[in-house]
Amino acid sequence: xxxxxxxxxxxxxxxxxxxxxxxxxxxxxxxxxxxxxxxxxxxxxxxxxxxxxxxxxxxxxxxxxxxxxxxxxxxxxxxxxxxxxxxxxxxxxxxxxxxxxxxxxxxxxxxxxxxxxxxxxxxxxxxxxxxxxxxxxxxxxxxxxxxxxxxxxxxxxxxxxxxxxxxxxxxxxxxxxxxxxxxxxxxxxxxxxxxxxxxxxxxxxxxxxxxxxxxxxxxxxxxxxxxxxxxxxxxxxxxxxxxxxxxxxxxxxxxxxxxxxxxxxxxxxxxxxxxxxxxxxxxxxxxxxxxxxxxxxxx
Amino acid sequence: xxxxxxxxxxxxxxxxxxxxxxxxxxxxxxxxxxxxxxxxxxxxxxxxxxxxxxxxxxxxxxxxxxxxxxxxxxxxxxxxxxxxxxxxxxxxxxxxxxxxxxxxxxxxxxxxxxxxxxxxxxxxxxxxxxxxxxxxxxxxxxxxxxxxxxxxxxxxxxxxxxxxxxxxxxxxxxxxxxxxxxxxxxxxxxxxxxxxxxxxxxxxxxxxxxxxxxxxxxxxxxxxxxxxxxxxxxxxxxxxxxxxxxxxxxxxxxxxxxxxxxxxxxxxxxxxxxxxxxxxxxxxxxxxxxxxxxxxxxxxxxxxxxxxxxxxxxxxxxxxxxxxxxxxxxxxxxxxx
Numbered sequence: 001x002x003x004x005x006x007x008x009x010x011x012x013x014x015x016x017x018x019x020x021x022x023x024x025x026x027x028x029x030x031x032x033x034x035x036x037x038x039x040x041x042x043x044x045x046x047x048x049x050x051x052x053x054x055x056x057x058x059x060x061x062x063x064x065x066x067x068x069x070x071x072x073x074x075x076x077x078x079x080x081x082x083x084x085x086x087x088x089x090x091x092x093x094x095x096x097x098x099x100x101x102x103x104x105x106x107x108x109x110x111x112x113x114x115x116x117x118x119x120x121x122x123x124x125x126x127x128x129x130x131x132x133x134x135x136x137x138x139x140x141x142x143x144x145x146x147x148x149x150x151x152x153x154x155x156x157x158x159x160x161x162x163x164x165x166x167x168x169x170x171x172x173x174x175x176x177x178x179x180x181x182x183x184x185x186x187x188x189x190x191x192x193x194x195x196x197x198x199x200x201x202x203x204x205x206x207x208x209x210x211x212x213x214x215x216x217x218x219x220x221x222x223x224x225x226x227x228x229x230x231x232x233x234x235x236x237x238x239x240x241x242x243x244x245x246x247x248x249x250x251x252x253x254x255x256x257x258x259x260x261x262x263x264x265x266x267x268x269x270x271x272x273x274x275x276x277x278x279x280x281x282x283x284x285x286x287x288x289x290x291x292x293x294x295x296x297x298x299x
Numbered sequence: 300x301x302x303x304x305x306x307x308x309x310x311x312x313x314x315x316x317x318x319x320x321x322x323x324x325x326x327x328x329x330x331x332x333x334x335x336x337x338x339x340x341x342x343x344x345x346x347x348x349x350x351x352x353x354x355x356x357x358x359x360x361x362x363x364x365x366x367x368x369x370x371x372x373x374x375x376x377x378x379x380x381x382x383x384x385x386x387x388x389x390x391x392x393x394x395x396x397x398x399x400x401x402x403x404x405x406x407x408x409x410x411x412x413x414x415x416x417x418x419x420x421x422x423x424x425x426x427x428x429x430x431x432x433x434x435x436x437x438x439x440x441x442x443x444x445x446x447x448x449x450x451x452x453x454x455x456x457x458x459x460x461x462x463x464x465x466x467x468x469x470x471x472x473x474x475x476x477x478x479x480x481x482x483x484x485x486x487x488x489x490x491x492x493x494x495x496x497x498x499x500x501x502x503x504x505x506x507x508x509x510x511x512x513x514x515x516x517x518x519x520x521x522x523x524x525x526x527x528x529x530x531x532x533x534x535x536x537x538x539x540x541x542x543x544x545x546x547x548x549x550x551x552x553x554x555x556x557x558x559x560x561x562x563x564x565x566x567x568x569x570x571x572x573x574x575x576x577x578x579x580x581x582x583x584x585x586x587x588x589x590x591x592x593x594x595x596x597x598x599x600x601x602x603x604x605x606x607x608x609x610x611x612x613x614x615x616x617x618x619x620x621x622x623x624x625x626x627x628x629x630x631x632x633x634x635x636x
């Protein structure tokens with residue numbers, strides 16, 4: 001212990017941001033996942049712009065056409081004569097928007113609550129802890145079903161917000177326990193002695209250390225939100241007027257595409273969801289390995 | 300022992316608060332929605348009642364649901380009914396009570412989920428342990444890793460759709476939907492039981508395959524971690540036969556976290572596969588929720604949600620109480636949790 005100098009002890013244990021990024025860039029899981037994910041999103045956005053909203057209209061094509069050479073017909077058409085390919089191009093950004101918004105809300109609300117609960121302790125902590133426990137011991141899909149079945153015809157943004165409001169409990173608990181260990185470290189006492197206020201310490205000293213972990217949690221919340229959205233959609237509670245991968249599955253099941261052998265309708269969203277989850281999961285493993293060095297050696 | 304009692308008290312408080320908050324939220328949310336508090340009900344009623352005395356019917360409903368009283372009075376009445384296990388009437392099947400519908404759906408869900416959870420746990424843990432143990436030596440067991448990853452990241456219901464297509468449509472060896480052939484009278488005859496099994500295979504398969512992936516991966520990584528422990532090296536140095544080391548040293552020690560996981564997922568059984576049941580038309584709680592959503596049958600939706608929340612909260616409580624008894628490493632210091 002004597003070998004550790006005082007300056008070393010009081011310096012916050014930050015890794016240089018550059019090293020975090022470069023470790024991430026060397027991580028195979030992260031790279032593969034990110035590449036697949038970005039490719040899907042870029043193709044969907046560019047393709048959607050090029051194709052325009054025309055083929056999305058019902059009756060734009062003949063109904064139940066098998067895949068053909070025309071771009072709008074690459075994946076055939078639905079029972080209502082919409083282009084499945086055009087729907088896919090819309091559905092990918094739609095599902096991403098749900099994931100992005102919900103994960104953003106869940107992670108940031110969770111981080112704030114966890115920071116407050118862990119740093120300030122006392123009564124605030126006691127109340128917040130019970131609240132977190134309550135939220136964790138209740139399956140949130142059920143409350144989502146309750147809310148969505150009352151607010152019929154929600155759009156993508158509102159649905160994402162509702163899902164996000166049920167996604168803060170895990171990050172809150174994890175951030176709280178991290179803060180509890182971090183705040184006993186010498187660099188926090190030094191910050192206190194040098195006159196920083198509680199908020200400044202939380203914001204300038206603690207938050208940066210939690211960022212890599214929050215990143216991994218963000219991806220996790222993203223996956224959970226897309227999962228929740230597609231589940232709600234299949235139950236008939238999704239954004240009826242927007243297009244997401246879940247809504248595509250809902251419509252195809254609604255017109256019993258599986259039993260009419262319209263595989264070009266139900267299969268693409270099903271496969272895309274699987275690929276989507278795989279890519280996100282790989283990103284998550286990668287981030288986890290970078291933010292948790294103990295995993296790095298084994299991998 | 301006083302440590303355990305304090306822990307027990309803490310968990311009980313959380314349980315009571317959880318149940319109370321959930322019950323209250325289920326009461327409050329419908330009344331927060333703009334317009335009529337139970338607007339869905341009157342919409343449905345005007346569809347059902349048509350113009351034939353629908354006004355009187357609505358008044359009767361308003362009275363039955365206590366909507367002609369003030370909100371605090373409604374809340375008290377609601378709590379009182381819940382305490383007696385009374386969940387009110389279904390709208391779509393009017394004279395039927397919600398608790399009776401739940402009671403007839405629950406056995407299907409519990410049966411399907413208990414069998415699949417146990418089976419996938421057993422299979423996944425065994426194969427995972429073997430795969431982790433053999434390391435790079437056995438090729439087939441290594442190929443299983445990416446397969447398990449794909450299965451684990453696939454949602455149940457996605458796999459369900461694919462299975463319906465492959466095994467009920469393309470190669471129709473299993474029935475498309477339902478839990479038994481329509482027209483058969485549920486009894487304990489061998490014919491009926493076989494029919495139920497045949498109908499249960501596809502839903503069961505979709506659940507087993509997905510959760511198998513998870514049990515496989517977690518067991519595998521547990522065994523790999525354990526292989527590096529000192530006592531394993533010791534056992535090898537002692538010259539114990541490898542099968543004995545595997546079963547008595549590696550498998551046995553990896554079992555505890557796996558058992559915890561199993562207990563956790565058994566707790567979630569009622570909530571387990573709502574959407575899978577929908578896809579297979581399997582008459583459990585999930586399918587009940589789905590039909591209730593389609594029919595705007597709000598009391599049934601509410602009843603299902605209350606049931607699932609109560610059962611999950613109870614299961615979590617039981618697990619929390621039993622956990623210290625299963626895992627002797629847990630101590631109740633002054634800090635608690």
